Amino acid sequence: xxxxxxxxxxxxxxxxxxEVLKGISFQxxxxxxxxxIGPSGTGKSTLLTCINQLTPPDKGHIWLEDTEITNxxxxxxxxxxxxxxxxxxxxxxxxxxxxDNVRIGxxxxxxxxxxxxxxxxxxxxxxVGLGDKIDAYPxxxxxxxQQRVSxxxxxxxxxxxxxxxxxxxxxxxxxxxxxxxVMTKLAEIGMTMVVVSHEMGFARAVANDIIxxxxxxxxxxxxxxxxxxxxxNPRTREFLHKITELYGGKTE
Amino acid sequence: MSFLMLALDIMPKLLEGAIVTIELTIIAIMIxxxxxxxxxxxxxxxxxxVYAICTFFVEIIRGTPLLTQLxxxxxGLPSIGIMLSPFMAxxxxxxxxxxxxxxEYFRGAIQSVKKExxxxxxxxxxxxxxxxxxIILPQMFRLVIPSWSNELIYLLKYSSMAYMIQAPEIMSQGxxxxxxxxxxxxxxxxxxxxxxxxxxxxxxILDMVENKFRIPGL
Numbered sequence: 001x002x003x004x005x006x007x008x009x010x011x012x013x014x015x016x017x018x019e020v021l022k023g024i025s026f027q028x029x030x031x032x033x034x035x036x037i038g039p040s041g042t043g044k045s046t047l048l049t050c051i052n053q054l055t056p057p058d059k060g061h062i063w064l065e066d067t068e069i070t071n072x073x074x075x076x077x078x079x080x081x082x083x084x085x086x087x088x089x090x091x092x093x094x095x096x097x098x099x100d101n102v103r104i105g106x107x108x109x110x111x112x113x114x115x116x117x118x119x120x121x122x123x124x125x126x127x128v129g130l131g132d133k134i135d136a137y138p139x140x141x142x143x144x145x146q147q148r149v150s151x152x153x154x155x156x157x158x159x160x161x162x163x164x165x166x167x168x169x170x171x172x173x174x175x176x177x178x179x180x181x182v183m184t185k186l187a188e189i190g191m192t193m194v195v196v197s198h199e200m201g202f203a204r205a206v207a208n209d210i211i212x213x214x215x216x217x218x219x220x221x222x223x224x225x226x227x228x229x230x231x232x233n234p235r236t237r238e239f240l241h242k243i244t245e246l247y248g249g250k251t252e
Numbered sequence: 253m254s255f256l257m258l259a260l261d262i263m264p265k266l267l268e269g270a271i272v273t274i275e276l277t278i279i280a281i282m283i284x285x286x287x288x289x290x291x292x293x294x295x296x297x298x299x300x301x302v303y304a305i306c307t308f309f310v311e312i313i314r315g316t317p318l319l320t321q322l323x324x325x326x327x328g329l330p331s332i333g334i335m336l337s338p339f340m341a342x343x344x345x346x347x348x349x350x351x352x353x354x355x356e357y358f359r360g361a362i363q364s365v366k367k368e369x370x371x372x373x374x375x376x377x378x379x380x381x382x383x384x385x386x387i388i389l390p391q392m393f394r395l396v397i398p399s400w401s402n403e404l405i406y407l408l409k410y411s412s413m414a415y416m417i418q419a420p421e422i423m424s425q426g427x428x429x430x431x432x433x434x435x436x437x438x439x440x441x442x443x444x445x446x447x448x449x450x451x452x453x454x455x456x457i458l459d460m461v462e463n464k465f466r467i468p469g470l
Contacts (some may be wrong), residue, residue, distance in 0.1 A: 080374060109376060139467065
Protein backbone atom coordinates (compact mmCIF):
# COMPACT_ATOMS: atom_id res chain seq x y z
CA UNK A 1 0.00 0.00 0.00
CA UNK A 2 1.47 3.38 -1.00
CA UNK A 3 1.45 6.16 1.58
CA UNK A 4 -1.32 8.68 1.66
CA UNK A 5 0.23 12.02 0.69
CA UNK A 6 -2.82 14.22 0.88
CA UNK A 7 -5.94 13.77 2.96
CA UNK A 8 -8.85 16.21 3.09
CA UNK A 9 -11.67 15.81 5.54
CA UNK A 10 -14.93 17.67 5.36
CA UNK A 11 -13.47 20.80 3.77
CA UNK A 12 -15.95 23.63 3.79
CA UNK A 13 -15.69 27.11 2.29
CA UNK A 14 -18.11 29.97 2.03
CA UNK A 15 -17.74 33.28 0.17
CA UNK A 16 -20.25 35.58 1.82
CA UNK A 17 -23.49 33.63 1.56
CA UNK A 18 -22.32 31.43 -1.26
CA GLU A 19 -21.30 27.98 -0.13
CA VAL A 20 -18.55 26.98 -2.54
CA LEU A 21 -17.42 23.78 -0.85
CA LYS A 22 -19.90 21.85 1.26
CA GLY A 23 -17.78 19.27 2.98
CA ILE A 24 -15.24 17.68 0.67
CA SER A 25 -13.30 14.60 1.71
CA PHE A 26 -10.80 12.71 -0.40
CA GLN A 27 -7.29 11.40 -0.34
CA UNK A 28 -4.42 11.03 -2.73
CA UNK A 29 -1.79 8.32 -2.47
CA UNK A 30 1.88 8.63 -3.26
CA UNK A 31 2.57 8.53 -6.97
CA UNK A 32 -1.04 8.75 -7.99
CA UNK A 33 -2.84 11.26 -10.16
CA UNK A 34 -6.28 12.44 -9.18
CA UNK A 35 -8.23 14.39 -11.79
CA UNK A 36 -11.06 16.59 -10.57
CA ILE A 37 -13.75 17.32 -13.13
CA GLY A 38 -17.06 19.11 -13.00
CA PRO A 39 -18.98 22.10 -14.31
CA SER A 40 -17.51 25.57 -13.82
CA GLY A 41 -18.37 27.34 -10.61
CA THR A 42 -18.38 24.06 -8.74
CA GLY A 43 -15.51 24.90 -6.42
CA LYS A 44 -12.79 22.81 -8.07
CA SER A 45 -10.22 25.61 -8.14
CA THR A 46 -11.24 26.76 -4.67
CA LEU A 47 -10.60 23.24 -3.43
CA LEU A 48 -7.07 23.32 -4.86
CA THR A 49 -6.29 26.69 -3.27
CA CYS A 50 -7.73 25.39 0.02
CA ILE A 51 -5.11 22.65 -0.07
CA ASN A 52 -2.17 25.09 -0.04
CA GLN A 53 -4.11 27.62 2.03
CA LEU A 54 -4.09 30.37 -0.57
CA THR A 55 -7.78 30.42 0.36
CA PRO A 56 -7.97 28.93 3.84
CA PRO A 57 -11.09 26.77 4.29
CA ASP A 58 -13.67 27.75 6.92
CA LYS A 59 -14.03 24.25 8.30
CA GLY A 60 -12.44 20.87 7.84
CA HIS A 61 -8.96 19.44 8.02
CA ILE A 62 -6.27 18.79 5.43
CA TRP A 63 -3.12 16.77 5.97
CA LEU A 64 0.04 16.59 3.91
CA GLU A 65 1.42 13.23 5.00
CA ASP A 66 1.42 13.55 8.82
CA THR A 67 1.32 17.35 8.99
CA GLU A 68 -2.03 18.98 9.40
CA ILE A 69 -1.98 21.93 6.98
CA THR A 70 -5.12 23.41 8.48
CA ASN A 71 -3.57 23.55 11.94
CA UNK A 72 -2.89 27.25 12.65
CA UNK A 73 0.47 26.34 14.21
CA UNK A 74 1.77 24.76 11.01
CA UNK A 75 4.28 26.93 9.14
CA UNK A 76 2.34 27.38 5.94
CA UNK A 77 5.33 28.62 3.95
CA UNK A 78 7.17 25.34 4.51
CA UNK A 79 4.06 23.43 3.45
CA UNK A 80 3.65 25.56 0.34
CA UNK A 81 7.26 25.03 -0.64
CA UNK A 82 6.57 21.30 -0.75
CA UNK A 83 3.31 21.58 -2.67
CA UNK A 84 3.82 22.78 -6.24
CA UNK A 85 1.11 24.74 -7.95
CA UNK A 86 0.53 25.26 -11.66
CA UNK A 87 -1.96 27.94 -12.58
CA UNK A 88 -4.35 28.35 -15.48
CA UNK A 89 -2.65 31.58 -16.51
CA UNK A 90 0.89 30.35 -15.68
CA UNK A 91 1.60 33.26 -13.30
CA UNK A 92 5.27 33.34 -14.19
CA UNK A 93 7.24 36.22 -12.68
CA UNK A 94 7.25 38.65 -15.59
CA UNK A 95 10.48 40.44 -14.64
CA UNK A 96 12.57 37.27 -14.37
CA UNK A 97 14.15 35.15 -17.07
CA UNK A 98 13.04 31.56 -17.49
CA UNK A 99 15.99 30.29 -15.46
CA ASP A 100 15.38 32.81 -12.67
CA ASN A 101 11.70 31.95 -12.54
CA VAL A 102 12.61 28.35 -11.82
CA ARG A 103 15.56 29.18 -9.57
CA ILE A 104 14.08 31.88 -7.36
CA GLY A 105 12.17 29.55 -5.06
CA UNK A 106 15.31 27.56 -4.37
CA UNK A 107 17.37 30.68 -3.73
CA UNK A 108 14.88 32.65 -1.67
CA UNK A 109 12.78 30.04 0.08
CA UNK A 110 15.12 27.08 0.40
CA UNK A 111 18.34 29.15 0.57
CA UNK A 112 20.00 26.73 -1.82
CA UNK A 113 23.48 27.90 -2.93
CA UNK A 114 23.48 29.53 -6.37
CA UNK A 115 25.47 26.81 -8.13
CA UNK A 116 23.30 23.98 -6.89
CA UNK A 117 20.08 25.94 -7.51
CA UNK A 118 21.18 26.58 -11.08
CA UNK A 119 21.97 22.91 -11.64
CA UNK A 120 18.62 21.76 -10.28
CA UNK A 121 16.75 24.39 -12.31
CA UNK A 122 18.60 23.51 -15.52
CA UNK A 123 17.75 19.87 -14.93
CA UNK A 124 14.06 20.61 -14.52
CA UNK A 125 14.00 22.89 -17.56
CA UNK A 126 15.60 20.15 -19.64
CA UNK A 127 12.98 17.78 -18.31
CA VAL A 128 10.18 19.97 -19.70
CA GLY A 129 12.10 20.50 -22.94
CA LEU A 130 13.07 24.14 -22.45
CA GLY A 131 16.80 23.86 -21.78
CA ASP A 132 17.43 26.18 -24.74
CA LYS A 133 15.16 28.97 -23.46
CA ILE A 134 16.76 29.76 -20.12
CA ASP A 135 17.54 33.39 -20.97
CA ALA A 136 14.16 34.18 -22.48
CA TYR A 137 11.54 36.17 -20.59
CA PRO A 138 8.00 34.87 -20.06
CA UNK A 139 6.45 37.40 -22.43
CA UNK A 140 8.69 36.09 -25.22
CA UNK A 141 7.33 32.54 -24.92
CA UNK A 142 4.22 30.84 -26.21
CA UNK A 143 1.54 29.84 -23.72
CA UNK A 144 2.58 26.21 -23.88
CA UNK A 145 6.20 27.10 -23.19
CA GLN A 146 5.20 29.37 -20.31
CA GLN A 147 3.15 26.62 -18.78
CA ARG A 148 6.06 24.20 -19.04
CA VAL A 149 8.29 26.76 -17.30
CA SER A 150 5.74 26.98 -14.53
CA UNK A 151 5.78 23.19 -14.22
CA UNK A 152 9.58 23.33 -13.99
CA UNK A 153 9.25 26.04 -11.34
CA UNK A 154 7.03 23.73 -9.30
CA UNK A 155 9.34 20.74 -9.86
CA UNK A 156 12.46 22.62 -8.80
CA UNK A 157 11.18 22.78 -5.22
CA UNK A 158 11.12 18.97 -5.16
CA UNK A 159 7.46 18.91 -4.12
CA UNK A 160 5.60 16.02 -2.53
CA UNK A 161 2.58 16.93 -4.56
CA UNK A 162 1.72 19.23 -7.46
CA UNK A 163 -1.65 20.93 -7.88
CA UNK A 164 -2.70 21.78 -11.43
CA UNK A 165 -5.50 24.32 -11.80
CA UNK A 166 -6.86 23.93 -15.34
CA UNK A 167 -3.33 23.98 -16.77
CA UNK A 168 -4.42 23.86 -20.40
CA UNK A 169 -7.60 25.94 -20.35
CA UNK A 170 -5.85 29.15 -21.39
CA UNK A 171 -3.86 27.55 -24.20
CA UNK A 172 -4.42 27.51 -27.93
CA UNK A 173 -5.53 24.02 -28.96
CA UNK A 174 -2.26 23.24 -30.74
CA UNK A 175 -0.26 24.00 -27.59
CA UNK A 176 -2.24 21.78 -25.24
CA UNK A 177 -0.44 18.63 -26.29
CA UNK A 178 3.05 19.71 -25.22
CA UNK A 179 1.80 20.51 -21.70
CA UNK A 180 -0.20 17.31 -21.37
CA UNK A 181 2.82 15.33 -22.55
CA VAL A 182 4.94 16.79 -19.77
CA MET A 183 2.21 16.02 -17.23
CA THR A 184 1.85 12.47 -18.52
CA LYS A 185 5.60 12.00 -18.19
CA LEU A 186 5.44 13.24 -14.61
CA ALA A 187 2.69 10.77 -13.81
CA GLU A 188 4.79 7.99 -15.29
CA ILE A 189 7.79 8.80 -13.11
CA GLY A 190 5.56 8.74 -10.05
CA MET A 191 4.85 12.38 -9.24
CA THR A 192 1.76 12.78 -7.07
CA MET A 193 -0.67 15.15 -8.75
CA VAL A 194 -4.09 16.66 -8.26
CA VAL A 195 -5.35 18.04 -11.55
CA VAL A 196 -8.43 20.13 -12.23
CA SER A 197 -9.03 19.73 -15.94
CA HIS A 198 -11.50 19.29 -18.74
CA GLU A 199 -9.05 17.19 -20.71
CA MET A 200 -10.94 13.93 -20.76
CA GLY A 201 -8.35 12.17 -22.86
CA PHE A 202 -5.73 12.93 -20.26
CA ALA A 203 -8.05 11.98 -17.39
CA ARG A 204 -8.86 8.69 -18.99
CA ALA A 205 -5.30 7.80 -19.85
CA VAL A 206 -3.39 9.09 -16.84
CA ALA A 207 -5.68 9.41 -13.81
CA ASN A 208 -5.66 6.80 -11.10
CA ASP A 209 -8.75 8.38 -9.70
CA ILE A 210 -11.37 10.73 -11.07
CA ILE A 211 -13.49 12.93 -8.83
CA UNK A 212 -16.66 14.42 -10.26
CA UNK A 213 -17.69 17.55 -8.34
CA UNK A 214 -20.82 19.56 -8.66
CA UNK A 215 -22.24 22.41 -6.55
CA UNK A 216 -19.60 22.06 -3.89
CA UNK A 217 -19.90 18.35 -3.26
CA UNK A 218 -18.24 15.23 -4.63
CA UNK A 219 -20.92 13.52 -6.66
CA UNK A 220 -18.92 10.47 -7.58
CA UNK A 221 -15.37 9.20 -7.37
CA UNK A 222 -13.76 6.25 -9.03
CA UNK A 223 -11.27 4.73 -11.42
CA UNK A 224 -11.41 6.21 -14.94
CA UNK A 225 -12.75 2.99 -16.38
CA UNK A 226 -15.69 2.93 -14.07
CA UNK A 227 -16.34 6.67 -14.34
CA UNK A 228 -16.34 6.73 -18.12
CA UNK A 229 -18.05 3.43 -18.83
CA UNK A 230 -20.06 2.48 -15.84
CA UNK A 231 -20.74 5.49 -13.62
CA UNK A 232 -23.38 5.13 -10.95
CA ASN A 233 -24.72 8.65 -10.92
CA PRO A 234 -26.82 9.90 -13.86
CA ARG A 235 -25.31 13.41 -13.44
CA THR A 236 -21.82 11.99 -13.88
CA ARG A 237 -22.87 10.21 -17.03
CA GLU A 238 -24.58 13.29 -18.42
CA PHE A 239 -21.59 15.53 -17.68
CA LEU A 240 -19.01 13.12 -19.05
CA HIS A 241 -21.05 12.62 -22.17
CA LYS A 242 -21.31 16.35 -22.79
CA ILE A 243 -17.71 17.15 -21.99
CA THR A 244 -16.36 14.27 -24.03
CA GLU A 245 -18.34 15.51 -27.01
CA LEU A 246 -16.97 19.00 -26.50
CA TYR A 247 -13.35 18.21 -25.81
CA GLY A 248 -13.20 14.98 -27.78
CA GLY A 249 -11.66 12.65 -25.26
CA LYS A 250 -9.54 10.00 -26.95
CA THR A 251 -11.37 6.69 -27.23
CA GLU A 252 -9.33 3.62 -26.68
CA MET B 253 27.49 94.28 -25.09
CA SER B 254 26.12 91.74 -27.47
CA PHE B 255 23.90 88.89 -26.24
CA LEU B 256 26.70 86.39 -26.78
CA MET B 257 29.26 88.46 -24.93
CA LEU B 258 26.79 88.89 -22.09
CA ALA B 259 26.10 85.19 -22.01
CA LEU B 260 29.80 84.38 -21.83
CA ASP B 261 30.30 87.02 -19.18
CA ILE B 262 27.62 85.79 -16.78
CA MET B 263 27.91 82.09 -17.54
CA PRO B 264 30.36 81.19 -14.73
CA LYS B 265 28.05 82.64 -12.08
CA LEU B 266 25.00 80.99 -13.62
CA LEU B 267 26.75 77.63 -13.83
CA GLU B 268 27.63 77.92 -10.16
CA GLY B 269 23.92 78.31 -9.59
CA ALA B 270 23.15 75.44 -11.94
CA ILE B 271 25.37 73.18 -9.86
CA VAL B 272 23.43 74.11 -6.73
CA THR B 273 20.22 73.42 -8.64
CA ILE B 274 21.49 69.98 -9.65
CA GLU B 275 22.65 69.23 -6.11
CA LEU B 276 19.28 70.25 -4.69
CA THR B 277 17.45 68.13 -7.23
CA ILE B 278 19.54 65.02 -6.64
CA ILE B 279 19.42 65.22 -2.86
CA ALA B 280 15.69 66.01 -2.86
CA ILE B 281 14.83 63.12 -5.18
CA MET B 282 16.86 60.80 -2.92
CA ILE B 283 15.09 61.99 0.20
CA UNK B 284 11.89 61.55 -1.76
CA UNK B 285 12.69 57.93 -2.62
CA UNK B 286 13.74 56.98 0.89
CA UNK B 287 10.59 58.46 2.41
CA UNK B 288 8.29 57.81 -0.55
CA UNK B 289 8.74 54.04 -0.82
CA UNK B 290 8.03 53.24 2.84
CA UNK B 291 5.06 55.62 2.78
CA UNK B 292 3.72 53.88 -0.34
CA UNK B 293 4.20 50.47 1.30
CA UNK B 294 2.42 51.75 4.39
CA UNK B 295 -0.50 52.90 2.25
CA UNK B 296 -0.77 49.53 0.51
CA UNK B 297 0.24 46.94 3.10
CA UNK B 298 0.12 48.82 6.40
CA UNK B 299 -2.35 48.18 9.21
CA UNK B 300 -4.85 50.89 10.11
CA UNK B 301 -2.58 53.22 12.14
CA VAL B 302 0.30 52.92 9.65
CA TYR B 303 -2.06 53.55 6.77
CA ALA B 304 -3.54 56.56 8.59
CA ILE B 305 -0.15 58.12 9.32
CA CYS B 306 1.10 57.64 5.76
CA THR B 307 -2.12 58.98 4.24
CA PHE B 308 -2.03 61.97 6.60
CA PHE B 309 1.53 62.76 5.49
CA VAL B 310 0.66 62.56 1.80
CA GLU B 311 -2.49 64.67 2.19
CA ILE B 312 -0.80 67.41 4.24
CA ILE B 313 2.14 67.76 1.88
CA ARG B 314 0.12 67.59 -1.30
CA GLY B 315 -2.53 69.88 0.13
CA THR B 316 -0.18 72.81 0.83
CA PRO B 317 1.96 74.82 -1.58
CA LEU B 318 5.66 74.05 -1.85
CA LEU B 319 6.46 77.71 -1.27
CA THR B 320 4.52 77.74 1.99
CA GLN B 321 6.41 74.64 3.12
CA LEU B 322 9.73 76.27 2.30
CA UNK B 323 8.77 79.43 4.20
CA UNK B 324 7.74 77.40 7.25
CA UNK B 325 11.09 75.60 7.19
CA UNK B 326 13.23 78.66 6.63
CA UNK B 327 11.38 81.59 8.20
CA GLY B 328 9.11 79.66 10.58
CA LEU B 329 11.36 77.19 12.33
CA PRO B 330 13.78 79.78 13.79
CA SER B 331 10.96 80.95 16.06
CA ILE B 332 11.12 77.56 17.79
CA GLY B 333 14.89 77.68 17.78
CA ILE B 334 15.69 75.65 14.66
CA MET B 335 17.90 77.57 12.25
CA LEU B 336 18.43 76.07 8.83
CA SER B 337 20.71 77.39 6.13
CA PRO B 338 18.88 78.28 2.89
CA PHE B 339 20.37 75.24 1.21
CA MET B 340 19.37 72.90 4.05
CA ALA B 341 15.85 74.28 4.18
CA UNK B 342 15.47 73.98 0.41
CA UNK B 343 16.85 70.45 0.41
CA UNK B 344 14.54 69.26 3.20
CA UNK B 345 11.52 71.09 1.83
CA UNK B 346 11.92 69.85 -1.73
CA UNK B 347 12.72 66.34 -0.47
CA UNK B 348 9.66 66.04 1.72
CA UNK B 349 7.45 67.58 -0.93
CA UNK B 350 8.74 65.15 -3.53
CA UNK B 351 8.32 62.25 -1.10
CA UNK B 352 4.58 62.80 -0.96
CA UNK B 353 4.25 62.78 -4.74
CA UNK B 354 6.64 59.88 -5.19
CA UNK B 355 4.73 57.90 -2.55
CA GLU B 356 1.67 58.18 -4.75
CA TYR B 357 3.55 57.11 -7.88
CA PHE B 358 5.05 54.15 -6.04
CA ARG B 359 1.68 53.22 -4.57
CA GLY B 360 0.13 53.21 -8.03
CA ALA B 361 2.95 51.03 -9.35
CA ILE B 362 2.72 48.56 -6.45
CA GLN B 363 -1.00 48.26 -7.01
CA SER B 364 -0.60 47.67 -10.71
CA VAL B 365 1.63 44.64 -10.17
CA LYS B 366 -0.79 41.84 -10.94
CA LYS B 367 -2.26 39.95 -7.99
CA GLU B 368 -1.32 36.66 -9.65
CA UNK B 369 2.35 37.50 -9.18
CA UNK B 370 1.91 37.60 -5.43
CA UNK B 371 -0.18 34.40 -5.43
CA UNK B 372 2.53 32.62 -7.41
CA UNK B 373 5.17 33.86 -4.96
CA UNK B 374 3.16 32.54 -2.01
CA UNK B 375 2.55 29.26 -3.81
CA UNK B 376 6.27 28.45 -3.87
CA UNK B 377 6.52 29.22 -0.17
CA UNK B 378 7.66 32.84 -0.04
CA UNK B 379 6.50 34.85 2.95
CA UNK B 380 5.16 38.36 2.50
CA UNK B 381 8.53 40.08 2.99
CA UNK B 382 10.24 37.79 0.47
CA UNK B 383 7.45 38.26 -2.05
CA UNK B 384 7.57 42.04 -1.71
CA UNK B 385 11.35 42.16 -1.96
CA UNK B 386 11.87 39.71 -4.83
CA ILE B 387 8.65 40.02 -6.83
CA ILE B 388 6.70 43.21 -6.07
CA LEU B 389 9.50 45.77 -5.70
CA PRO B 390 11.46 44.83 -8.85
CA GLN B 391 8.27 45.04 -10.89
CA MET B 392 7.23 48.25 -9.15
CA PHE B 393 10.49 49.96 -10.11
CA ARG B 394 9.95 49.22 -13.78
CA LEU B 395 6.32 50.31 -13.70
CA VAL B 396 7.13 53.54 -11.90
CA ILE B 397 9.89 54.79 -14.20
CA PRO B 398 7.67 56.84 -16.58
CA SER B 399 5.80 58.77 -13.88
CA TRP B 400 8.88 58.98 -11.73
CA SER B 401 10.75 60.57 -14.64
CA ASN B 402 8.16 63.33 -14.68
CA GLU B 403 8.66 63.89 -10.98
CA LEU B 404 12.39 64.28 -11.44
CA ILE B 405 11.93 66.83 -14.24
CA TYR B 406 9.32 68.75 -12.20
CA LEU B 407 11.64 68.72 -9.24
CA LEU B 408 14.51 70.15 -11.25
CA LYS B 409 12.30 73.05 -12.25
CA TYR B 410 10.50 73.48 -8.92
CA SER B 411 13.86 73.78 -7.22
CA SER B 412 13.74 77.35 -8.57
CA MET B 413 11.33 78.07 -5.69
CA ALA B 414 14.33 77.82 -3.42
CA TYR B 415 15.21 81.26 -4.75
CA MET B 416 12.50 82.61 -2.46
CA ILE B 417 14.47 81.51 0.59
CA GLN B 418 17.79 82.72 -0.82
CA ALA B 419 19.27 79.34 -1.68
CA PRO B 420 22.06 80.19 -4.16
CA GLU B 421 20.61 78.20 -7.06
CA ILE B 422 20.41 79.33 -10.65
CA MET B 423 17.39 81.64 -10.29
CA SER B 424 19.01 83.44 -7.38
CA GLN B 425 22.16 83.92 -9.41
CA GLY B 426 20.12 85.25 -12.34
CA UNK B 427 18.25 87.68 -10.13
CA UNK B 428 21.51 88.88 -8.62
CA UNK B 429 23.11 89.45 -12.01
CA UNK B 430 20.03 91.16 -13.43
CA UNK B 431 19.80 93.52 -10.47
CA UNK B 432 23.31 94.71 -11.26
CA UNK B 433 23.34 94.96 -15.05
CA UNK B 434 19.60 95.62 -15.58
CA UNK B 435 19.50 93.24 -18.57
CA UNK B 436 16.71 91.23 -17.02
CA UNK B 437 15.28 90.03 -20.31
CA UNK B 438 18.54 88.54 -21.63
CA UNK B 439 19.64 87.15 -18.29
CA UNK B 440 16.47 85.16 -17.78
CA UNK B 441 16.42 83.96 -21.36
CA UNK B 442 19.85 82.50 -20.64
CA UNK B 443 18.62 81.04 -17.35
CA UNK B 444 15.69 79.47 -19.22
CA UNK B 445 18.06 77.98 -21.79
CA UNK B 446 20.20 76.43 -19.09
CA UNK B 447 17.10 74.82 -17.54
CA UNK B 448 16.12 73.59 -20.99
CA UNK B 449 19.52 71.99 -21.54
CA UNK B 450 19.45 70.36 -18.09
CA UNK B 451 15.95 68.95 -18.63
CA UNK B 452 16.88 67.64 -22.09
CA UNK B 453 19.93 65.83 -20.74
CA UNK B 454 17.86 64.45 -17.89
CA UNK B 455 15.10 63.11 -20.11
CA UNK B 456 17.69 61.51 -22.38
CA ILE B 457 19.21 59.73 -19.38
CA LEU B 458 15.78 58.68 -18.13
CA ASP B 459 14.90 57.26 -21.54
CA MET B 460 18.08 55.21 -21.43
CA VAL B 461 17.25 53.96 -17.94
CA GLU B 462 13.76 53.00 -19.02
CA ASN B 463 15.09 51.10 -22.02
CA LYS B 464 17.76 49.36 -19.99
CA PHE B 465 15.19 48.01 -17.53
CA ARG B 466 12.51 47.19 -20.05
CA ILE B 467 11.39 43.58 -19.67
CA PRO B 468 11.96 41.79 -22.99
CA GLY B 469 8.73 40.84 -24.72
CA LEU B 470 6.56 43.21 -22.69
